[in-house]
Amino acid sequence: MGQADWTIEDVLNLRHVEDAQISPDGKYVAYVIRDAYREELKVRSSHIYVADITTGESKQFTSGPGADACPRWSPDSNKLAFISDREEEARFDLFTIDVHGGEAIKLADLEGSVLDLRWSPDGRYIGLLLEVSRNPHEDSPMVFEEKDQATRIWKVASSGGDAEPLSPEGLHVWEFEWLEDSSALVAVCSRYPYEWSWYEPFLALIDASSSEYKVLYSPDKQIANPAPSPDSKHIAFIKGSFSDRGSVGGEVCVVDLQGGMYRSLTEDYPGSFCSVRWLNSSCVLAIGYENGNACLLALSLDGNRRRLWLEESMVSHRWCARFTLNRHKNFGVLIKESHSSPPDVWSFALSDSDISEWKKITDVFPDLRSKYNGEPKTIVWKSSDGLDIQGIFLHPRNFSGVKPPLVTIVHGGPSSMYHHSFLGSYFLAPVLVSNGYAVFLPNPRGSYGWGTAFAEANLGDMGGMDKEDIISGIEYLLELGYVDPSRLAIAGWSYGGFMTAWMITQTDIFKAAVMGAGIANWRSFHGVTNIPTWDKLYYRDDPYKLGGRFDKFSPVNWVSSAKTPTLILHGEKDACVPVGQAYEMYRALREHQVTTKLVVYPGQGHGIDKKSYVRDMYERILDWFGEHLRE
Numbered sequence: 001m002g003q004a005d006w007t008i009e010d011v012l013n014l015r016h017v018e019d020a021q022i023s024p025d026g027k028y029v030a031y032v033i034r035d036a037y038r039e040e041l042k043v044r045s046s047h048i049y050v051a052d053i054t055t056g057e058s059k060q061f062t063s064g065p066g067a068d069a070c071p072r073w074s075p076d077s078n079k080l081a082f083i084s085d086r087e088e089e090a091r092f093d094l095f096t097i098d099v100h101g102g103e104a105i106k107l108a109d110l111e112g113s114v115l116d117l118r119w120s121p122d123g124r125y126i127g128l129l130l131e132v133s134r135n136p137h138e139d140s141p142m143v144f145e146e147k148d149q150a151t152r153i154w155k156v157a158s159s160g161g162d163a164e165p166l167s168p169e170g171l172h173v174w175e176f177e178w179l180e181d182s183s184a185l186v187a188v189c190s191r192y193p194y195e196w197s198w199y200e201p202f203l204a205l206i207d208a209s210s211s212e213y214k215v216l217y218s219p220d221k222q223i224a225n226p227a228p229s230p231d232s233k234h235i236a237f238i239k240g241s242f243s244d245r246g247s248v249g250g251e252v253c254v255v256d257l258q259g260g261m262y263r264s265l266t267e268d269y270p271g272s273f274c275s276v277r278w279l280n281s282s283c284v285l286a287i288g289y290e291n292g293n294a295c296l297l298a299l300s301l302d303g304n305r306r307r308l309w310l311e312e313s314m315v316s317h318r319w320c321a322r323f324t325l326n327r328h329k330n331f332g333v334l335i336k337e338s339h340s341s342p343p344d345v346w347s348f349a350l351s352d353s354d355i356s357e358w359k360k361i362t363d364v365f366p367d368l369r370s371k372y373n374g375e376p377k378t379i380v381w382k383s384s385d386g387l388d389i390q391g392i393f394l395h396p397r398n399f400s401g402v403k404p405p406l407v408t409i410v411h412g413g414p415s416s417m418y419h420h421s422f423l424g425s426y427f428l429a430p431v432l433v434s435n436g437y438a439v440f441l442p443n444p445r446g447s448y449g450w451g452t453a454f455a456e457a458n459l460g461d462m463g464g465m466d467k468e469d470i471i472s473g474i475e476y477l478l479e480l481g482y483v484d485p486s487r488l489a490i491a492g493w494s495y496g497g498f499m500t501a502w503m504i505t506q507t508d509i510f511k512a513a514v515m516g517a518g519i520a521n522w523r524s525f526h527g528v529t530n531i532p533t534w535d536k537l538y539y540r541d542d543p544y545k546l547g548g549r550f551d552k553f554s555p556v557n558w559v560s561s562a563k564t565p566t567l568i569l570h571g572e573k574d575a576c577v578p579v580g581q582a583y584e585m586y587r588a589l590r591e592h593q594v595t596t597k598l599v600v601y602p603g604q605g606h607g608i609d610k611k612s613y614v615r616d617m618y619e620r621i622l623d624w625f626g627e628h629l630r631e
Contacts, residue, residue: 249448571604
């Protein structure tokens with residue numbers, strides 16, 4: 001166990017390992033290293049690396065101040081296609097590079113920015129998800145939600161040339177995959193080109209020659225990560241209630257390509273799955289989390305289930321666990337981390353019965369292993385209604401017997417979870433434990449990792465029993481004698497910011513609070529957010545119904561009960577939770593004589609990613625807790 005403290009500078013200099021892609025011949029793995037925060041650039045700097053799986057030797061394949069991302073192997077394993085903003089900041093073009101050396105080649109002049117790419121299985125084309133600028137003239141009048149262009153799939157010959165559209169005009173595509181014979185593509189689509197429309201998706205089959213499409217499946221929830229079977233007869237995908245695009249956890253489902261017959265392969269399973277790969281035409285491999293632990297399942301179309309792997313770890317790819325396999329489906333790679341190990345690329349051998357021969361390919365963060373890991377302890381407690389709830393308790397550095405103050409950090413989403421990850425992956429936690437605070441990371445109902453019923457148990461009740469889950473977890477820690485009951489604090493970002501604001505209006509046990517990008521008033525939020533479908537789906541109510549759930553769970557409506565000193569942090573340009581929510585909460589607290597401070601970060605969105613602002617944020621949080629949690 002390492003013993004070095006975490007500093008704010010350590011957090012600012014963190015990098016993420018992302019998007020591990022094994023070459024079809026199984027010899028190499030390409031991956032991305034991205035800065036956790038940015039300096040003055042519009043996007044965080046990232047570069048592509050390639051490692052020899054046999055020797056572990058790793059080489060940096062791209063360089064420069066900007067961002068290179070999304071490495072994808074050609075079917076013959078000789079080239080990598082990737083996207084880069086090297087020609088214009090924050091606008092991504094398509095490039096290829098020979099794996100054996102040479103300069104990157106730009107394949108086409110595109111009017112827009114590439115979001116994602118996929119090689120056609122026959123190697124002739126590269127499919128692109130191309131986004132066109134919504135408002136090219138910033139000083140022109142903007143007519144709200146009119147004349148915006150859909151994101152479409154285009155194709156470029158793998159040898160270069162002009163781009164041609166694959167999906168029809170007006171059909172908005174969020175993600176796609178080619179069928180094995182390259183004749184068609186399957187895509188997650190919506191009817192409108194707005195973030196709120198992602199919550200109303202359908203699965204479509206698009207003909208690669210005519211661009212005509214047919215709807216295969218229209219779900220009542222969200223869907224993600226479609227994967228066609230090798231025989232092109234079925235599409236596997238993930239279905240569930242997802243609060244945020246990109247954060248995936250649900251059931252593994254299959255739809256028949258011809259007849260449209262739908263079924264779930266993991267109904268009632270105590271886990272949430274993130275992505276799938278076909279082992280063969282009758283068996284799907286699914287990766288996700290079972291009872292909070294990382295897992296990989298083999299799911300046969302005949303209903304048979306085999307667990308191949310279960311481990312107390314986290315599979316890292318942003319908010320969605322992924323893995324890739326070689327063409328023979330007997331060897332694969334993924335990025336994983338644990339409480340004791342920072343994220344790295346690992347390879348594994350795959351058989352019909354298990355995963356074996358784990359091998360760490362990279363050693364990206366050797367210095368981080370010397371850092372204090374928080375001595376994590378997984379705890380399980382009974383909520384007020386008897387439901388088992390899980391969370392992670394982190395001990396403060398240099399614990400000397402005096403009961404420490406406790407900061408409870410509520411995760412965002414709410415469709416998300418705290419994994420068994422490296423300490424540096426947790427928001428705020430590394431710096432807090434290094435400054436003498438115990439940290440509690442609860443997974444209340446509504447979290448991924450325990451199955452669909454648990455993940456959807458907060459629908460219509462956000463701020464109800466999930467609040468009780470968190471409070472009962474804190475009470476359990478007090479019963480165990482772990483922390484000082486007179487020095488409790490709460491913090492969170494996004495949904496965690498809402499829960500922070502909600503908690504301080506429902507209880508007076510907290511002596512300090514930090515509300516980050518949180519919701520104060522559900523009705524006014526609904527009117528200005530870019531995801532007004534989400535809150536209606538999750539509250540299952542009319543936002544304009546007086547006395548309904550939008551009123552019942554709005555913190556500003558209960559602010560007369562608030563007493564907790566509250567620091568409010570928000571990004572000026574937050575489209576998801578617009579900054580007006582911060583102003584509303586600040587005004588309400590101040591007019592009720594509650595100690596409060598509001599800090600708005602210029603130009604920042606839903607997350608704060610500019611280094612100087614992140615430094616300021618962490619310093620303010622430490623000062624706030626230091627002032628209000630003193631013995």
